[in-house]
Amino acid sequence: MEQESYFSKIRTNTRKYLPQIILYTFAAGIAVTAFIASRKDPESQEKLVKLRQMAIETPLLPGFEKRRTSEYNKLGSAMVIVSYHSPASFGEVKDFYSKVLVAKG
DSSP states (O other): OOOOOHHHHHHHHHHHHHHHHHHHHHHHHHHHHHHHHHOOOHHHHHHHHHHHHHHHHSOOOTTOEEEEEEEEEETTEEEEEEEEEOSSOHHHHHHHHHHHHHHHO
16 A cells, blocks of 8 residues: 655645635734734824814805714824705805815915
8 A cells, every 4th residue: 555645644634625715814804904903003193183073164065964974093084074955055164164274274
């Protein structure tokens, strides 16, 4: 009886366990990505505070109705998204904020 070579055994085991290897590698990648993405650093915390303040200080076009606010804070970046509903047209909104934001600098 011929003895199976070391590399032949590895090849056979790799084929046998390949789906599990791929799944665990993928899961580990997702876990590492989620961990890195969830870390918050002081710099992005400061940015988030400034963005919140800017959102509060920005005047609203009459008739604007706030719908929702979302905040994201990741390594090196921050974002505040405030959604509004308004009966005003796009042109009216654009004109209003062009004047207001230019005046604020």
